[in-house]
Amino acid sequence: xxxxxxxxxxxxxxxxxxxxxxxxxxxxxxxxxxxxxxxxxxxxxxxxxxxxxxxxxxxxxxxxxxxxxxxxxxxxxxxxxxxxxxxxxxxxxxxxxxxxxxxxxxxxxxxxxxxxxxxxxxxxxxxxxxxxxxxxxxxxxxxxxxxxxxxxxxxxxxxxxxxx
Numbered sequence: 001x002x003x004x005x006x007x008x009x010x011x012x013x014x015x016x017x018x019x020x021x022x023x024x025x026x027x028x029x030x031x032x033x034x035x036x037x038x039x040x041x042x043x044x045x046x047x048x049x050x051x052x053x054x055x056x057x058x059x060x061x062x063x064x065x066x067x068x069x070x071x072x073x074x075x076x077x078x079x080x081x082x083x084x085x086x087x088x089x090x091x092x093x094x095x096x097x098x099x100x101x102x103x104x105x106x107x108x109x110x111x112x113x114x115x116x117x118x119x120x121x122x123x124x125x126x127x128x129x130x131x132x133x134x135x136x137x138x139x140x141x142x143x144x145x146x147x148x149x150x151x152x153x154x155x156x157x158x159x160x161x162x163x164x
Contacts, residue, residue, distance in 0.1 A: 041132035046162075050124035051131045052113025053082025057101050085114040 015032060019025040042048075049055040054121055056078040063075035079097060086096035096114060100122050104112045111125040 003110070015102075038132060039133065041134040041138075042071060045132065045134040046131040048130045049133050049136050050111040050113060051129040052116060052122070052124045052127070053085050053097075053100075054104075054111050054113030054124045056081045056095070057104055057113065058110045061101065061104065078140075082114050085116055089114065089116040089118070 003120040017025055017028045017032065019028055060075035060078045068145065083093040083097050086093040091114075100112055101116060103122060104110060109123070111121045113129065115122050115127075117127065121127065124130070127147045
C-alpha cells in the first residue's frame with residue numbers, strides 16, 4: 001500500500017482496489033463508481049428520498065383514479081420497481097407490494113418500502129435506506145423519455161419486407 005500525506009493544495013485521490021480475480025476487481029470498480037455518482041448527486045442537491053421502492057409506491061398512490069388511463073399506466077410502471085425489489089429478495093412481489101401500499105395509506109407513512117434486508121420492518125427511515133432526490137428525478141425522467149421515444153415509432157419494418 002502506498003500512502004502520501006501532507007500534500008499542499010491537492011484535491012486528487014487514488015483508490016487502490018485489490019481482489020482475488022479480475023471479476024471481483026471489476027465489480028469493485030463498478031461499486032466504487034456507483035458510490036462516487038451518489039456522492040456527486042448529493043453535492044448537486046442534498047435532498048433525499050427513502051429507498052426500497054417507498055417513493056415509487058407513494059407516487060403511484062398519488063396518481064388520479066382509473067378515469068385517466070395514461071396516468072394510471074404511469075403509476076403501474078412505477079410499481080414495477082418495488083415489485084422487482086420484492087421478487088429479487090425472495091418475497092411474493094404482488095402480496096408484498098399490496099401489503100406495503102396498504103400500510104403506507106393506513107398508517108400515513110410515506111417512508112415504508114420493501115424490506116429487502118429482511119429486518120422485519122418496512123420502515124426505510126429506520127433502516128437508513130435512502131436515495132438522492134436528484135438521482136431519483138434522473139431515473140424517472142430518463143424512463144419517461146425512453147417511453148416517449150418508443151411511442152413516437154409509428155411504423156416498424158422487417159428486413160426484406162416489401163413496402164405496399
